[in-house]
Amino acid sequence: MTVLRVSDLDVRFATDRGWVTVVDGVSFSVAAGATLGLVGESGSGKTVTSLAMLGLLPPRTSRIASGSIQLDGTELIGMPQRRLADIRGNDIAMIFQEPMSSLNPAFTIGDQIAETVRRHRRVSRRIATARAVAALDQVGIPNAARRARSYPHEFSGGMRQRAMIAMAICCEPKVLVADEPTTALDVTIQAQVLDLLRQMRDELRMGMVFITHDLGVVADICDRVVVMYAGQVVATDDVDHLFSHPPHPYAEGLLAAMPQAAVPELGGSDRLATIPGQAPPPGAMPDGCRFHPRCPYATDRCAADAVELRKIDQLRTTRCVRSDELQLRGPA
Numbered sequence: 001m002t003v004l005r006v007s008d009l010d011v012r013f014a015t016d017r018g019w020v021t022v023v024d025g026v027s028f029s030v031a032a033g034a035t036l037g038l039v040g041e042s043g044s045g046k047t048v049t050s051l052a053m054l055g056l057l058p059p060r061t062s063r064i065a066s067g068s069i070q071l072d073g074t075e076l077i078g079m080p081q082r083r084l085a086d087i088r089g090n091d092i093a094m095i096f097q098e099p100m101s102s103l104n105p106a107f108t109i110g111d112q113i114a115e116t117v118r119r120h121r122r123v124s125r126r127i128a129t130a131r132a133v134a135a136l137d138q139v140g141i142p143n144a145a146r147r148a149r150s151y152p153h154e155f156s157g158g159m160r161q162r163a164m165i166a167m168a169i170c171c172e173p174k175v176l177v178a179d180e181p182t183t184a185l186d187v188t189i190q191a192q193v194l195d196l197l198r199q200m201r202d203e204l205r206m207g208m209v210f211i212t213h214d215l216g217v218v219a220d221i222c223d224r225v226v227v228m229y230a231g232q233v234v235a236t237d238d239v240d241h242l243f244s245h246p247p248h249p250y251a252e253g254l255l256a257a258m259p260q261a262a263v264p265e266l267g268g269s270d271r272l273a274t275i276p277g278q279a280p281p282p283g284a285m286p287d288g289c290r291f292h293p294r295c296p297y298a299t300d301r302c303a304a305d306a307v308e309l310r311k312i313d314q315l316r317t318t319r320c321v322r323s324d325e326l327q328l329r330g331p332a
């Protein structure tokens, strides 16, 4: 069952050169209990896409020019801010890379989670506090009743991340958006947080959108993957298929740049490949395929006409005119 459907999303920002499009025709859907990975280099539009889904784009300097965002069948675009605020934290929740952006240093962890519960449920303070403690327990905080009385600065980085996840899941949302939630953590804690997110997703049958630039993390937690480049979707695929047969040269480049791909024992070569050059900034897109200036397979044709996203089969898309004739490969 589809819980989130984003269609043809177009987001623009006001700049000195006028309105520029930073998210351009993005579409994807997420099923209950499944994880969709949103991957791409920094600046590709991942965070802007997720802020649009939560109604958190800056009101005056940005606008959703067109598109649709349906949360469990309800259209979010054009919804009044008050109703969006009711839905946010209740039906759709987000966790960020930096827990301190969601946690208020002036209040105890338990009070903040209880406040979220009371924002969305008609329950007494006592019951909301009990729910907060249960949520902290659920995310593996030891002595949850006691730790609920701690302030954010009294928690370690990993514990704060758990507290933020507790706050996100305390109202059992249908969709959880996680924007680089493990990027700032060391590997061990990162693995624990990924396990926790997977467990919460399964227990609550949430649809999860997992944003990252780390394809190792994608392999770990995602079912399907949307690859973004310069504000557009350039490929959609199942995770296993993406790794064995990347549908787009940019996806192949990202895979080759995975640190794991550089470990000979894991079948990689001993030198880490990087994609040469830089992604174009919004408002200065090259003609033709947006990736062609960096693409090792580009021909004259690629520089000529803009490339549409096309279906490879029922489950896969690519924005490459040459992908059928290329033998693109993932890490061995």
Ligand SMILES: Nc1ncnc2c1ncn2[C@@H]1O[C@H](COP(=O)(O)OP(=O)(O)O)[C@@H](O)[C@H]1O
Pocket (backbone or CB within 6 Å): 013, 014, 022, 040, 041, 042, 043, 044, 045, 046, 047, 048, 049, 058, 061, 281, 282
């Ligand atoms: N508040 C803003 N004002 C103007 N441009 C912005 C703003 N936020 C993001 N952008 C631009 O939108 C593009 C996409 O950014 P973002 O979604 O943050 O990328 P990602 O999360 O994939 O790294 C970038 O070019 C960024 O500079």
Ligand SMILES: [Mg+2]
Pocket (backbone or CB within 6 Å): 046, 047, 048, 179
């Ligand atoms: Mg981002």
